[in-house]
Amino acid sequence: xxxxxxxxxGGTGARILRSTTMLLAAGVPAFNKFDAVFPILxxxxxxxxxxxxxxxxxxxxxxxxQLAFRNHPLAHRETHDSVxxxxxxxxxxxxxxxxxxxxxxxxxxxxxxCPPNPRMRFADAINYSRLPANSxxxxxxxxxxxxxxxxxxxxxxxxxxxIGFKGNANIGSVFQNKLIDTPEFKYFLxxxxxxxxxxxxxxxxxxxxxxxVMPAIVRIIKQNFHHPEIGVVLAxxxxxPKMVHGGAINPELFINKTNxxxxxxxxxxxxxxxxVYIIGDPYPTVIDYCEGxxxxxxxxxxxxxxxxxxxxxxxxxxxxxxxxxxFSVDFCLTKGDTIYIDDFDMETKGKVFKYIADFxxxxxxxxxxxxxxxxxxxxxxxALRLQEYLRMGxxxxxxxxxxxxxxxxxxxxxQFKGWANELNSNDKSHRLSMFNFHNNIDDMISYRSHEAxxxxxxxxxxxxxxxxxxxxxxxxxxxxxxxxxxxxDKSKNDNSxxxxxxxxxxxxxxxxxxxxxx
Amino acid sequence: xxxNFFLSEDNINNTGRIGFIETPHNVSFYQSMxxxxxxxGETLNRLSSVFPTPFARLYLFEYAFREINFYNTHLFPNxxxxxxxxxxxxxxxxxxxxxxxxxxxxGITEWDMNDECSKLNNSGDLQLKLLGKSLKSTFEExxxxxxxxxxxxxxxxxxxxxxxxxxxxxxxxxxxxILHERGLSxxxxxxxxxxxxxKATPLxxxxxxxxxxxxxxxxxxxxxxxxxxxxxxYIKNNNHYYKEQKQxxxxxxxxxxxxxxxxxxxxxxxTCGAKIYCFHEKVRPFKF
Numbered sequence: 001x002x003x004x005x006x007x008x009x010g011g012t013g014a015r016i017l018r019s020t021t022m023l024l025a026a027g028v029p030a031f032n033k034f035d036a037v038f039p040i041l042x043x044x045x046x047x048x049x050x051x052x053x054x055x056x057x058x059x060x061x062x063x064x065x066q067l068a069f070r071n072h073p074l075a076h077r078e079t080h081d082s083v084x085x086x087x088x089x090x091x092x093x094x095x096x097x098x099x100x101x102x103x104x105x106x107x108x109x110x111x112x113x114c115p116p117n118p119r120m121r122f123a124d125a126i127n128y129s130r131l132p133a134n135s136x137x138x139x140x141x142x143x144x145x146x147x148x149x150x151x152x153x154x155x156x157x158x159x160x161x162x163i164g165f166k167g168n169a170n171i172g173s174v175f176q177n178k179l180i181d182t183p184e185f186k187y188f189l190x191x192x193x194x195x196x197x198x199x200x201x202x203x204x205x206x207x208x209x210x211x212x213v214m215p216a217i218v219r220i221i222k223q224n225f226h227h228p229e230i231g232v233v234l235a236x237x238x239x240x241p242k243m244v245h246g247g248a249i250n251p252e253l254f255i256n257k258t259n260x261x262x263x264x265x266x267x268x269x270x271x272x273x274x275x276v277y278i279i280g281d282p283y284p285t286v287i288d289y290c291e292g293x294x295x296x297x298x299x300x301x302x303x304x305x306x307x308x309x310x311x312x313x314x315x316x317x318x319x320x321x322x323x324x325x326x327f328s329v330d331f332c333l334t335k336g337d338t339i340y341i342d343d344f345d346m347e348t349k350g351k352v353f354k355y356i357a358d359f360x361x362x363x364x365x366x367x368x369x370x371x372x373x374x375x376x377x378x379x380x381x382x383a384l385r386l387q388e389y390l391r392m393g394x395x396x397x398x399x400x401x402x403x404x405x406x407x408x409x410x411x412x413x414x415q416f417k418g419w420a421n422e423l424n425s426n427d428k429s430h431r432l433s434m435f436n437f438h439n440n441i442d443d444m445i446s447y448r449s450h451e452a453x454x455x456x457x458x459x460x461x462x463x464x465x466x467x468x469x470x471x472x473x474x475x476x477x478x479x480x481x482x483x484x485x486x487x488x489d490k491s492k493n494d495n496s497x498x499x500x501x502x503x504x505x506x507x508x509x510x511x512x513x514x515x516x517x518x
Numbered sequence: 519x520x521x522n523f524f525l526s527e528d529n530i531n532n533t534g535r536i537g538f539i540e541t542p543h544n545v546s547f548y549q550s551m552x553x554x555x556x557x558x559g560e561t562l563n564r565l566s567s568v569f570p571t572p573f574a575r576l577y578l579f580e581y582a583f584r585e586i587n588f589y590n591t592h593l594f595p596n597x598x599x600x601x602x603x604x605x606x607x608x609x610x611x612x613x614x615x616x617x618x619x620x621x622x623x624x625g626i627t628e629w630d631m632n633d634e635c636s637k638l639n640n641s642g643d644l645q646l647k648l649l650g651k652s653l654k655s656t657f658e659e660x661x662x663x664x665x666x667x668x669x670x671x672x673x674x675x676x677x678x679x680x681x682x683x684x685x686x687x688x689x690x691x692x693x694x695x696i697l698h699e700r701g702l703s704x705x706x707x708x709x710x711x712x713x714x715x716x717k718a719t720p721l722x723x724x725x726x727x728x729x730x731x732x733x734x735x736x737x738x739x740x741x742x743x744x745x746x747x748x749x750x751x752y753i754k755n756n757n758h759y760y761k762e763q764k765q766x767x768x769x770x771x772x773x774x775x776x777x778x779x780x781x782x783x784x785x786x787x788x789t790c791g792a793k794i795y796c797f798h799e800k801v802r803p804f805k806f
Contacts (some may be wrong), residue, residue, distance in 0.1 A: 044619045127645035136629040137638065137653075139670045141679040143690040144575050154564060156691075168567040170574035174652045206568065215570045236571075256600050257568040263581045264569050268659075311536055345537030 003093075004034040004315055006190065007201040007217055008041050010209030011234050014050040015300065016202040016307035017041065021057045022419055023308050025064075025412065026359035027085035027505065028352050030316035036093045038105045038188075042179065043209055053415075058107050060412040062086045067405035067497050074482060074495040074502075087359060087505045089411060121150060122171050123157045145170070156227055165212060167257075172212025179213060180220055189224055195232045196251060200231035200311050207260040210234075216272055230316035236280030238429075239287050239305040240470075275317070277310035277325045279303055283429040289483040300422040302432040312352055336425075338431045340447035341518070353434075354518040360420065360435045361508040363413045364444055365471050367437075371410075374468070379476045380503060383485055384496045442467040442515045467515055472505035536575035565600060566691070571656040575691065579608050580684035583748035587755060605752070607689045611679050612794075613706045613728055614713075615671065615687070619780055624676050626782040631657050631666035631762070660684075661790065669780075669787045669794070676700070681789035684806035685749045686736070721756040722763065731777070733757055735795060746792060 008017035017039055024031055031037060039058055043051050065088045069075045122145075123129065131138040141157070150158035156168060165172040179185055192199070199449045201217055203210025214232065236258050240447050263311060265271055281303050310325065341353045369375045389403035391410075398404055423432040424446075433446040479485070484492065484499050512518055521624075566574040582604035618624055626706075631654060638650025657666065661683050670680040676696050679689035694715045697703070704712040707725030721729055736746070737753040777795045780787035787794045 053682060125645060126649040129641055130641075130643060130646060134627075135676075136627050136670065137634045139627050139672070139677050140629045140634075140653075140680070141572075142692060143670055143680050143688075144572055146691040148695065149694070151626075156567070169570040170567050170572060173570040173656065174572055174649065176570075177648060177651050211568055211570045213570075256565055259585075260565055260578065260581050263584060264577055267580075310538075324624075339536070343536050348537050392800070503564045 001035040001196075002033060003036045003038060003191070003193070003197040004031065005038045005199045006198065007041065007199065007213075008039065008054070009201065009203030009213050010043050010305075011050040011203035012041065012210060012304075013202045013263070014041055014054040016233060016235070018050070018054040018057055018300070018419070019305045019308035020311050020418060021054070022062055022359075023091055023312055023352060023356070025061055025088050026355040027087050027089055028355045030312040030351065031084050031090045034090060034315070038095060040095060040184075040188075041107055042213055048292050052068075055107060058092065059414055060281065060408045060415070061088055061258065062092045063408040064405055065091055066186050066501070067401045067408070068501045070237060070499060073491075073497050076483075079430075085355070085505075087362065087501050091265050095187050105494050120162075121158045121173075125161060126174060127407065128157065160346075165209060169208070169211035172209060173216070176213065176216035179216060185220075188209070189220070192221070192225065192447040193230075194225045194228040198229045198231065198314045198315060198494075200233065200314050202233040202235075202307055202311065204235040204237075204413050206235075206237050206257045211261055215268070215270055216262040218274065222273070227273075230274040231311070233279065233307050233314075235278045235303060235307060236278065237284050238279075238281040238301060240284040250281065275314050277307075277314065279306045279310060281429055282341040285427070285429040287337065290305065299425060299427065301428060301470050302423055302430055305432065309348060309352055311349045316351070322326070336435050338448075340433055340446055342447055349518055354512060356434065357512045357516055357518050358505065359416065360507040361471070361511045363416055363502045364435075364437055364441050365468065365504070366410075366413060368441070369468050371471060375382060375472045378472050379485075380472075380479045383479060383492070384500055386500075392440055402493075402497040402500065405500070409501075440467070441471070441511065445516050445518075467511060470514070471507045471511050474510050478503040478506045524604060539702055565604075571659070572653055573656055575688045576682045576684050579604055579682060579688045580748055581750050582608075583685055586746055587751045600630065602718040602720065603715070605715065606720065607715075608685050608687060609688060609708070609719070609721055609732075610712040610714075611671070611687045611725065612732065613687050613724065614678070614704060615780065615794060616728060616731060616797050617707070618673075618704065625674075626670040626780060626787055627670045627672065628782055628785065629668045629670060629680070631668075665788070667788070669782065673702075676702075680747075681787065681794065683790040684746060686746055686789060686794065721753070722760045729756070729760065731797075732793070736779070736792065746790070 006017060007021065008014050021039070024037065041051055041054060069086070069087060069091070083351075092107070102225055126141075128138075128141060131141070145156040146152075146154050147157040148155040152162070156171060159166065159168065159171065161171075199217075199221060205211060214234075218230060218232070221230060279457065285301060287299075313325065324512075334350060341349060341357075344353060355449050370381070370386065371390065375381055381387070384402065388407075389400065389406050392403050392407070394407050395403045417437060419435055421437075425431065435444050436446055437444065482499060482502065486496070487495065567580040568574070569577040571577065582601040585599070585601035586605055615624075635650040635654040638646045638653070641647065641650075665683075668680045668682075671678045675695065677690045678693050679687055682688045689697050694713050697713055705795040706719075707728050708723075710719050710724070721732065733753055733756075736750060737757060777797065779795055
């Protein structure tokens, strides 16, 4: 059983994992060769807004996957999809699967990094006051950490750890051993098989958690396994908090810190055998100042999607030992330039964006064709009894798996739309314009050339029937191909969650091929 | 040198569009570049926070020396970067020891990794145990087969810094703040203020006597070169630069007799075989 472990570290890691979850939901084939994906969020910031959003997304994904693909006989039958992919098709696992019910997965093992008392300062967490006065260790600690009083934002020794390490990897590293001693990490070491499994670690070079934990994970894996395949996605500063007088996070230091981090990684030779992906933006996006906690919810950024592309790229490649990857662009980007799907190379478009487009078409169709009731007379609509399930909330005691799956699906696609729109919001240094959900389904994909967009749309409208009707017919057709109409009522009931995802996936695949150039 | 920024026009994929570029592992991904921002004082100390080890200060100073050595060919005289300020602090501590180490207020404390971490481990306190475990595992990475000790330098009860296998010595992030708070000010041989967080004084701008001392002790090839390679490289570059500027033959490596290795309880103060010296003949006058 091939497994992919994705360690997401800190706020940046969480946001990269959020984008990766979108790729997983879209059925990007790079992940299909894995029987299980283990998303693992690690953050000392208990209430980090970015982490919470990602957790919610993973929870929805997992529910959809379980309701549609587990214990439904039809889900295991051959489909016409040459890449054997499905929306939400790859199952997620957590590192506590052996001890918990699969219904209560915990992808987040962040709290183990926290000191016992959430209000603790670093000095309390190491019991600094118990060190005898003038003892060598006390003097050593004084020589290594800033011991200004706790009101001084520069203080390290008296820094409050309730909202994370606030960019201090030298503090976070003291707690590395706590991570390694956790049952979750021990479980990971037990089930990891370097012959078939891959590990990818994503985080920032300039933050506290990423640089605190990444070296520890890499080191432990290298110590315990021969030739492990490890990918590391490192984000250089791509956003810049507004400077706040007296703030603990100093954006002026970001570039200096990144350089210093590179220096450390180079000298330590820690990543010499890893596949390393460096991502960033030379024109950082300016955001409001925030040290962490619930307020830390930086808007989705194209750099995070590039991080997710890096994870997909690593997941797909056969040998990444000692390779380093960066991204390229063929035109001179300046601050404020918008990027379009068409700007990416054929490999990236063919292996990733095509599938994101599939999912976007499904989202569009779900809102405009299904939820609106426009196609409530379609054969598939009636056969799957969607009228009974739509917008009904969760069923009592989980009795109706299709209803529950649609509940989670609807919440997930709302997030997807928000994510795609946020990537294109104009407060970013670089926007990524993928889709315009307000347009008709046949000209939903954004292109650099407005004329090309208009020509394409005009052409299809002249010679083709409505793409929405087209998609409806395809959904009917695919349901028929599944022999769904001939099933008895119980079998229909048991399989309708899977059938819905299967036909909307296949139909949107058809629409992408027909109406886009992907 | 690899260009890491994915949104850079310098990175052209062979397909001519945005995509992944594969680079062999022997290409450095460390981008050394002139810092666009120079940070001073307390903020300067925050730079060590990026190194994932409690011994971040030691890595920080090594990083600073490496940066300056990289600059050497074209930017050596530039004294305004973060790296120059850090290197200056390190030289300040060496010059301070050279001048003031025989004063009774100067103290040396040995931190022996094995002894101290054992104490923490046996303290029965889980948090101290965690600290001990972390200090031990991370310090062993720095000196896996070399000496496992740091000598810490104090002035009265102010911790000034300690020895480092990377750069001979490092300074504490608190030194300047506490010296300021107490109104203490020390001057070097040229009269420059030591531990000044706003002005960097490179080696070639310091007194020739101090330059001669540094080069004599640490500039030659006979000393153990591996542990503090970047420091030695800096001295070599400095010597070369100073020779060019002053048009003289350069410093030699013959040791003057009046230097005395520092010692504590009969033990030489050293780091990976390199001893730390003070000027033995007399204590130089200094101002408070």
